[in-house]
Amino acid sequence: MKKRKFGLALSFVLAAGTLLGACGTSEDKEGASSGEGKKEDQFTVAMVTDVGGVDDKSFNQSAWEGLKAFGKENDMEKGKDGFDYLQSQSDADYATNLNKLARQDFDLVYGIGFLMEGAITEIAQQQKDSHFAIVDAVVDQPNVASIMFKEQEASFLAGVTAGLATKTNKIGFLGGMEIPVIERFHSGFIAGVKAVNPDAEIVSDYAGAFDKAELGQTIASKMYTQDVDVIFHAAGGTGNGLFKEARDLKEKDPSRELWAIGVDSDQSAEGKVGDHNIILTSALKRVDNAVVDLSTKAKEGNFPGGEQILYGLKEDGVGLAELNDELSNKDEVMKKVDEWKEKITSGEVTVPESIKDAEAFSAN
DSSP states (O other), rough: OOOHHHHHHHHHHHHHHHHHHHHHHHHHHHHHTTTSSOOOOOOOEEEETTTTOTSSSSSHHHHHHHHHHHHTTTTTBBBTSSEEEEEOOSSHHHHHHHHHHHHTTOOOEESGGGGGGGHHHHHHOOOTEEEEEEEEEEOOOOOEEEEEEEEHHHHHHHHHHHHHHHHSSSEEESSSSSSHHHHHHHHHHHHHHHHHHOOOOOEEEESOOSSSHHHHHHHHHHHTTTTTEEEEEEGGGGGHHHHHHHHHHHHHHOOOOOOEEESOOOOGGGEEETTTEEEEEEEEOOHHHHHHHHHHHHHOOOOOOTEEEETTTTTTTTOOOOOOOOOTTTHHHHHHHHHHHHHHHHTSOOOOSSSHHTTOOOOO
């Protein structure tokens, strides 16, 4: 009798538990559909930075600004249900970070920089249902879009500016690593200087890194000591050393005419020295525009997997920042910049992509 009563009691408990469980399941489903977790149609996007960091005031930062702009346009929030980033401390982090974002089910994952080519190739083959994009390299995988730029067109305009701004006729180029993308920057700069000032001497040096500001400062110091008065850098965070050296020299002697040219984004904020600014202009590489453009395509279901997308002056993928008001011949320089920009966008002039072709470039 006791066993029968216990059995009935147990049945009631189990029945009640089943009802409560059913209620709980219903509530869980309601919570998920009201935003707890990613919705089926909710597009998400993230990026992995190169070693320079998301606040490198250059390449990575431009990409992140683009991602934030895309998020704002689409009413998205930072985080796993909207847009986000992972920062790489070394190249050993690339594959790990890319894989982590893919496993978090982001719809599109960017690898920022040429150095991530191997990691993107590896993870794209493992995560075949995920979409990836790489900046500054071409990865031949059906789930990878490759974003490339005509950096040489932006640096050509920077070269025009440097060639007309110099007073000593000695101009410097500070590179990060000797890789194709930096060669394009270097080549365009040489051609731009030659186009307006063929008698100018161009001094070049490479730091071998994109995150060594102290090396950038050492190289800049040597160049300025050699009577160079305009230096253009394409060196990521290493270029911050150029800015520091130029600011220090200007602070010691405010009457000294010397300039630095930024890269990727408008770096004029890094040039302030009292009432002066040592940033002449910046060669813009609109990674932000490219990120917005490709993210929009992916969100609309038009992800260009397996394709290479090329951005130049014509596509507003590269350009030149505003010239410094302290430049004595600003109007003359701006007029020349506009003339050459028109020649390039119209196809009248093709800017060289290699040092060899740049050395042979003629404006005639």
